[in-house]
Amino acid sequence: MVELIPSPDAVMQILTRTGAFREGHFVYPNGKHSPHYFQMPLAFRYYDTARVLAVALSRKFRLEKDISSQLPKVSVISPSSGGIPVAFGVRDALNAEQIYWAEQEKGERMFRQYVNQGEVNPCIIVDDIIRSGHAIEETVDLVKSLGARVIGCGAIVRFDTAPEEVEGVPIKSLINFDVRMYESDEECTECKDGVTPETVRF
Numbered sequence: 001m002v003e004l005i006p007s008p009d010a011v012m013q014i015l016t017r018t019g020a021f022r023e024g025h026f027v028y029p030n031g032k033h034s035p036h037y038f039q040m041p042l043a044f045r046y047y048d049t050a051r052v053l054a055v056a057l058s059r060k061f062r063l064e065k066d067i068s069s070q071l072p073k074v075s076v077i078s079p080s081s082g083g084i085p086v087a088f089g090v091r092d093a094l095n096a097e098q099i100y101w102a103e104q105e106k107g108e109r110m111f112r113q114y115v116n117q118g119e120v121n122p123c124i125i126v127d128d129i130i131r132s133g134h135a136i137e138e139t140v141d142l143v144k145s146l147g148a149r150v151i152g153c154g155a156i157v158r159f160d161t162a163p164e165e166v167e168g169v170p171i172k173s174l175i176n177f178d179v180r181m182y183e184s185d186e187e188c189t190e191c192k193d194g195v196t197p198e199t200v201r202f
């Protein structure tokens with residue numbers, strides 16, 4: 001069986017078609033301006049699209065000997081709710097044994113209580129999108145606090161502002177996105193061109 005990974009262009013087409021990637025003039029809650037906006041759950045609300053993206057990412061993991069040799073005794077972990085459908089899809093494609101996710105509680109990222117009980121497997125951390133990399137880094141710390149090893153890390157989209165690896169583990173992605181983010185409206189090309197801005201929630 002030939003295992004194809006769709007090209008970055010093909011993935012961008014999926015994200016554009018589903019509305020998960022938008023071009024225009026966006027103002028973020030932190031006041032920054034940008035000509036692009038990602039809302040990844042829009043791609044994951046369609047089962048077929050979700051499956052294509054998750055299977056593609058899983059193939060990148062399966063190519064790693066340190067991962068393929070450990071399966072199925074592996075946990076797939078999401079840093080937040082946005083990564084949960086990706087984690088389920090990747091788990092399914094890899095036939096990994098466990099899945100769980102972190103959540104923000106009182107401003108702190110944590111797992112549900114008692115997650116450390118039972119078998120603690122080597123972990124693959126997956127998210128829908130990696131912007132700064134902070135969520136992944138915090139999740140790596142959480143995983144290590146359980147006494148587990150991180151053997152993989154990845155997302156559908158990685159901004160080029162994110163690190164290329166965490167703790168020596170390379171971050172896999174289907175897209176490495178060249179981010180354009182302006183600190184203020186004076187620097188923003190779309191403001192200069194008089195494009196009507198759209199305020200986004202996050």
Ligand SMILES: [Zn+2]
Binds near residue numbers: 191192
């Ligand atoms: Zn602007």
